[in-house]
Amino acid sequence: MFFILPQQVSCVIEKLNLKNLQEIRLRAEKPVAVLYNFKTYFLSGDGLTQNETKSITVSQNQVENSFFTACQHSVHSFSQQISNGFIMPCGGLRIGICGCAVYKDEKIISIKNISSLNIRLPHQVKNCSKKYCQFLLNPVKNVLIISPPGRGKTTFLRDLIYQTSFLDKKPNVLVADERNEISGCIDGVAQYDLGNFADVIVMAKKDFAFKKGIRTMMPDILACDEICNEDFDWLYDISKNGTRLFCTIHGKNSDDIKTNSLFFKISKVFNRYVFLYNGTDGEACVYDENFKRLNL
Structure with missing residues (x-):
């Protein structure tokens, strides 16, 4: 997962307990937000914060680069998933996508100008049931x-x-x-x-x-x-x-x-x-x- 993220984001995420991390949200020109222990925080250089002024912000270019990296720079191979609004680059990891929808024959065939990514991290919690x-x-x-x-x-x-x-x-x-x-x-x-x-x-x-x-x-x-x-x-x-x-x-x-x-x-x-x-x-x-x- 770390290779998908902008470097300043991955450096902080690596220090967190991933067992407690549910989501990472990248939004163009906005603070990076995470769902950690089912509570929402911003990401700062020191870890988690609720202070927006200390949060890490990512550019639209960084969001789009994360998307292309997750697609292994082959967007076409993920076209079916993209048409449904998400991609799954590796086992169980799902990334929701927002941007400008591209239509052909009244069907969405792709998404361009990526503006937001919601990276959802799956967890196996044995015996939770x-x-x-x-x-x-x-x-x-x-x-x-x-x-x-x-x-x-x-x-x-x-x-x-x-x-x-x-x-x-x-x-x-x-x-x-x-x-x-x-x-x-x-x-x-x-x-x-x-x-x-x-x-x-x-x-x-x-x-x-x-x-x-x-x-x-x-x-x-x-x-x-x-x-x-x-x-x-x-x-x-x-x-x-x-x-x-x-x-x-x-x-x-x-x-x-x-x-x-x-x-x-x-x-x-x-x-x-x-x-x-x-x-x-x-x-x-x-x-x-x-x-x-x-x-x-």
């Missing part, structure tokens, strides 16, 4: 993991997949890893430990896994990240056919989910809800299908 497994895996439930953005949904999902390897009946898990954030695959090898019974489809739309993967891999569990409205018909049919589901969705709390326009569909599919409030280091709250809290 373990103490909740009694509510989720005994027996295996249809689990929906819920939190605001950047609060550990994917990390919790990754570990829940890993924990299934320790069940008496070893379930096969099909991972629909649309953005390569769950597995961090490089050359066909997952960089994050998903246990011994996970099969991963990387960088394909989720509906490909729903249509083809279920039929060909015959999983006991389907895992996928950040579900949306168009996924629910598939998920309902898959669950009715006996395959269990581990999924994530954005949300603040149980009231937020219950007032979500998708709640009716959600309630037809899932029977366990995990809410993460302070990342995977904080307490999670588990609710049953009636939104009764199960853990104290």
Whole structure:
């Protein structure tokens, strides 16, 4: 990751505990901001600060150079990812992109004049889901993991997949890893430990896994990240056919989910809800299908 960053930024980042670093945001002609222990700070020459006047500022040229470096100076090879607003230069590392969209035939084909980068650092926190497994895996439930953005949904999902390897009946898990954030695959090898019974489809739309993967891999569990409205018909049919589901969705709390326009569909599919409030280091709250809290 360090080779992507402007030198004055990487020199400071190297001194931080990377286990606590969630995001680095580079904005043209603005202070560098980081999400550290789920709190926002500016970056200064001495480390972290909340004083804007002491912060490191990067130029538009530096932001764009970081983008080109992340693309290995071959923007064309990342064109499909760029059209979706992000790139993934190495296993699990995702960089969101802002700039001027370039259209062709009414489709975005690239982004130029890069103005902002959001570098999101994935983490494997083994056993972060373990103490909740009694509510989720005994027996295996249809689990929906819920939190605001950047609060550990994917990390919790990754570990829940890993924990299934320790069940008496070893379930096969099909991972629909649309953005390569769950597995961090490089050359066909997952960089994050998903246990011994996970099969991963990387960088394909989720509906490909729903249509083809279920039929060909015959999983006991389907895992996928950040579900949306168009996924629910598939998920309902898959669950009715006996395959269990581990999924994530954005949300603040149980009231937020219950007032979500998708709640009716959600309630037809899932029977366990995990809410993460302070990342995977904080307490999670588990609710049953009636939104009764199960853990104290």
